[in-house]
Amino acid sequence: MDNIDAKLNTFQPQMLSIFRILFGLLILQHGFSKWFGFPIPGPANIQLLTMFGIAGVIELIAGSLLVVGLFTRYAAFFVAGYTAVGYWTVHFPRGWTPMGNSGSLITAFCFAALLLVFFGGGPWSLDAALRKRN
Numbered sequence: 001m002d003n004i005d006a007k008l009n010t011f012q013p014q015m016l017s018i019f020r021i022l023f024g025l026l027i028l029q030h031g032f033s034k035w036f037g038f039p040i041p042g043p044a045n046i047q048l049l050t051m052f053g054i055a056g057v058i059e060l061i062a063g064s065l066l067v068v069g070l071f072t073r074y075a076a077f078f079v080a081g082y083t084a085v086g087y088w089t090v091h092f093p094r095g096w097t098p099m100g101n102s103g104s105l106i107t108a109f110c111f112a113a114l115l116l117v118f119f120g121g122g123p124w125s126l127d128a129a130l131r132k133r134n
Helices: 002-009 012-036 051-068 072-094 104-119 126-133
Strands: none
Touching: 012 051, 012 104, 051 072, 072 104
């Protein structure tokens, strides 16, 4: 068992980068859906200065930053914050459990973002490249 753990542990940094990239793409697709109707149509007549509009902007900007791994911890912090606000204002009033209020995905997104706040973007990121340069 220790041999398997040792082998898997050698890939932790790379898997962190892959996780960050895929998570960023998931966040980014929500922003694209809200603002541009891609990959699925979002709501019509979205307004910038609404909670939904601001969430879409955060998704576009933070999702892009997460995909490339630039300012990863800050972008992830914004994602964690807006998903927490989304959960408590939209989902929680429908019921107290994530499964009962359709908040499971936003809860998972919040904690995935918190993971990136504390772990960073991994070795395959612009953050790592900039650290090496300095």
